[in-house]
Amino acid sequence: MEEPLFVVFLVVAVVVLLARALAGRLGVPDAILLVLLGMAAGFVPALPAVVVPPELVLLGFLPPLIYHAAFFTAPREARADAVPIVALAFGLTTLTTLAVAATVTALLPGVGWAAALAFGAAVSPTDPVAATSVMQRLGAPPRMVTILEGESLINDGAALTIFVLAVEAMSTEFTLADGVGRTVQYVAGGLAYGFVLGAVMRRVRRRIRDPVSQVIVSLMTPYLAFVPAEHAGASGVLATVVTGFTIGTHGEGVLQPASRLVGTTFWRILTFLLESTLFVLLGLEIREIVREPGGRTWGMVAATAPTVAAVVIGVRLLWELGYGPLALIAPNRRGQRGLGWRQRVVLGFGGMRGAITLAIALSLPTAAGPQRGLLVLLAALVVLVTLIGQAPLLPVLLRRLGLIESDRRRTETMRARQAGLRAALARLDELAEDDDVDAQTADAFRQMLELRLDRVRYYLAEEDGTGDGDAGTAGPPPNSRRVRAELVRAQRAKLTTMYRRGKIGAETLREISRELDFEDPIVIRKARS
Structure with missing residues (x-):
């Protein structure tokens, strides 16, 4: 038993x-190479047979992936674009599920409606990793990135709700009234439990000062949200989403700088490993699936997979291009009026499927019958088609439609740095006037801050700056820890104010906050200890 597990771990x-190394050289998203290499690894004859238990995927992978996405959601941007996000997350997810289910039952007689709906729910939620990585690298409008990220967060909950109800319908009789009542219980219970747990965990984490303990508690949180909710008959996914969003939107008051620095690094590595492992495990399992694809011929599979992928892509594009009438719901929302046809085309084309689809498909229960392997294979092929077929064409589409703003993000970041440095200089002057800092220490910090500010001004004036402004500067005196903390605090306050007033975006706020975390003396002391 130990040897096969070791081999699987080694292959993963x-x-x-290998995918990381090739992605950097080829300039393509990691997800594409992980899909290809994972599937290729599945056909190596010497590797042991792999069958992933559905419960392992549902309980081991989904909670942390969903929690991470919810925690790092940009709250102000999500609220501003709430109408298009909610419409995509609920309306488009439901429509895609029904369209895919109808297609599968028509092309594959014998697949019941319950199994078809479960499969439709698996392939309906989007995974923004590939699309947003391309958009952010090219400098696409940030609103489009926000809508894709917000949609993918909420549609996970919508899709999982449909999936769970469809799975229940495989083994029990369901009437329309039963379905409506169960949906209300499932959704309302998950939302309520998520709000309560989020409030409790915020209070708990405020009392924890040790960064390592913060990481441990953060890792426990998604499972505390998911597992009890599911056992109580509520939505574990919605509970996890609400818990993560509740804690994440109050991160400034809950987490200390050292905890943010350690926690952000930990969760980025963890989510990457979880998503990557899903792709590889699917590839290893495909060898067993393709031997007997649900009793169907390979000709039928070859015809069904591209048809389902075309339905998934086509429904999304038609929804986006016909989205204009929904502006009547909230005509004053900037999320409605500001989306022209070019933005809607990119949003429609950017709906790739990824790790969440694989996780849901792999969690299909054995109650799906002999069709389970076929449905998992079709889900994998849909992921493959959307990632490999759409992601490489997205940069071409952005360029052709003139939606690339290559210098916007860096200019925004530089303006935020300029405002933060000016706030730090103003605070330094106040400390000097109040005799809270001696003249020598004040001069050392003033020279450091002014040098950084000069470099930022140079970039904004010439639009050709390259440095961060801290290279080659002399270090502050050893007794200046309190002064440094005050200056960092002033910059944080200014950045928060700029974000709340809408002058900078969430990504800019996080980027500069991470830089300030490295300057904070509390972080430095924790790192050294």
Whole structure:
């Protein structure tokens, strides 16, 4: 038993490392290479047979992936674009599920409606990783990135709700009234439990000062949200989403700088490993699935997979291009009036499927019958088609439609740095006037801050700056820890104010906050200890 597990672990590690190396050289998203290499690894004859238990995927992978996405959601941007996000997350997800289910039952007689709906729910939620990584690298409008990220967060909950109800319908009789009542219980219970747990965990984490303990508690949180909710008959996914969003939107008051620094690094690595492992495990399992694809011929599978992928892509594009009438719901929302046809085309084309689809498909229960392997295979092929077929064409589409703003993000970041440095200089002057800092220490910090400010001004004036402004500067006196903390605090306050007033975006706020975390003396002391 131990030897096959070791081999599988080794294969996962090798594929992940190889994908990372090739992605950097080829300039393509990691997800594409992980899909290809994971599937290729599945056909190596010497590898042991792999069958992933559905419960392992549902309980082991989904909670942390969903929690991470919810925690790092940009609250102000999500509220501003709430109408298009909610319309996509609920309306489009439901429509895609029904369209895919109808297609599968028509092309594959014998697949019941319950199994078809479960499969439709698996392939309906989007995974923004590939699309947003391309958009952010090219400098696409940030609103489009926000809508894709917000949609993918909420549609996970919508899709999982449909999936769970469809799975229940495989083994029990369901009437329309039963379905409505169960949906209300499932959704309302998950939302209520998520709000309560989020409030409790915020209070708990405020009392924890040790960064390592913060990481441990953060890792426990998604499972505390997901597992009890599911056992109580509520939506574990919605509970996890609400818990993560509740804690994440109050992160400034809950987490200390050192905890943010350690926690952000930990969760980025963890989510990457979880997503990568899903792709590789699917590839290893495909070898067993393709031997007997649900009793169907390969000709039928070859015809069904591209048809389902075309339905998934086509429904999304038609929804986006016909989205204009929904502006009547909230005509004053900037999220409605500001989306022209070019933005809607990109949003429609950017709906790739990824790790969440794989996780849901792999969690299909054995109650789906002999069709389970076929449905998992079709879900994998849909992911493959959307990632490999759409992601490489997205940069071309952005360029052709003139939606690339290559210098916007860096200019925004530089303006935020300029405002933060000016706030730090003003605070330094106040400390000097109140005799809270001696003249020598004040001069050392003033020279450091003014040098950084000069470099930022140079970039904004010439639009050709390259440095962060801290290279080659002399370090402050050893007794200046309190002064440094005050200056960092002033910059944080200014950045928060700029974000709340809408002058900078969430990504800019996080980027500069991470830089300030490295300057904070509390972080430095924790790192050294």
